[in-house]
Amino acid sequence: MDDGQTRPVVVVAGAAGDLGFRIVTALTAKGASVRALVRRPVDKLNLDQVHQVAVDHNDDAALTGAVTGAVSVVSALNGTAPVILGVQGRLLDAAVAARTPHFIPSDFSLDYRATRPGDNRNMDLRRTFAARVDAAPIRATSILNGPFADLLEGEAPIVLHKLRRVLYWGNADQLFDFTTKDDVAAFTADAAMDPAAPRYLRIAGDQISPRxxxxxxxxxxxxxxxxxxxxxxxxxxxxxxxVRALTPDTDAPFPVWQGMQYLRDMSTGRGKLHDLDNARYGKRHWSRAADVLAPTL
Incomplete structure (x- = not known):
């Protein structure tokens, strides 16, 4: 479908991925026309108000053309340095060249600004890219949402069903932030269409300790x-x-040791979110830990 004439156009890179597709869906529900950047057309993106653009991210001219006319470019790209610094860097350059007014990088994490350099590879990548964004002549907004709620039982499981135990390191009363991907997507869609969105927005569906x-x-x-x-x-x-020393080199974004690095930043309280912006767009229902865990009990 062609971009609408009256709807704001938002470009989403990484639109075929898990979070990217949720952002696309949330944007269309909020009245945006989405230009989804893909390597090749994807059946699940054959949606109303979604226009798929097959683009080579190494082709600067094509990438600039693909983002021209958008009110915002949202990156939902997922990967390590070649993606977060390389591909996403070219996307940022294209947005600047096209005079796109707003850029949302693929942060979607705990507050990497408060973590220690060298402690968490993925946070280091976001910190490095943030410096590049801040030096670029474009308004940018990073969404900080803590860990995705599936971390409760995912790459670094905290809830151990067979043992009926909650695993923790350090202090059992340290609060953790958790946000579901659907809540992150809905909030990101609002931010993408907000001409006054600030540099950082902090959200958490729930804040709860191991205890x-x-x-x-x-x-x-x-x-x-x-x-x-x-x-x-x-x-x-x-x-x-x-574990990291024994793990073969990989470009996978979440090897086992990466999930453990995330857990360390949670358990120390570094990266904890403060002064939440949950109310900025009037969203009233946020999925809490109970909503995530109920289906698994």
Whole structure:
């Protein structure tokens, strides 16, 4: 479908990915016309108000043409340095060349500005790219949402169903931020169409500690859930170093040790989100940990 004449046009890179597709869907629901940048047409993107543009990200002229006329460019690209610094960097350059007024980089993370350089590879990449964004003549907005809620049971599982335990490192009362991908997508769609969106927006669907998770699960399950302390932060750091040393080099964005690095930044409180912007666009319902965990009990 061609871009609408009266609808704002938003470009989404990485539109065929998990988060990217959710952002596309949220944008169309909010009245935007989406220009989805893809390597080749994708059946699931054959939607109303979505125009797929097959583009070579190494072709600067084609990439600039693909983003021309948009009110915002949203990057949902996922990867390591070749993607986050390379492909996304060319996307940023194209947005600047096309005089696009707004750029949303693929941050979607805890607050990397407060993490320690060298502690978390993916946060280091975001920190490096942020410096490039800040030097570019374009208004930018980074969405910081803490870990995606599927981390509760995903790459670095915290909820251990078979044992009815909540695994933690360090302090059982350290609050964690969690946000579902659908909530992140809906908020990102609003930010993409907001001409006054600031440089950083912080959101969290829920903020809950390991101790709070154990109490929540006990109440939901009608059976006791207990805490399982795996060790202190020093022990976690030592395990990360060993696992990373034994893992073959990979461009995968989330090898096991990367999930553990994320867990360390959560467990230390570095990267914790403060002064949330949840209310900025009037969104009232945010999925909480109970909503995520209920189907698995």
């Amino acid at each position: 709070g998770l154990a109490a929540l699960l006990t109440g939901m399950d009608d059976r006791p859930w207990k805490l399982l302390r795996a060790g202190g932060i020093g022990r976690l750091s030592a395990i990360i170093a060993v």
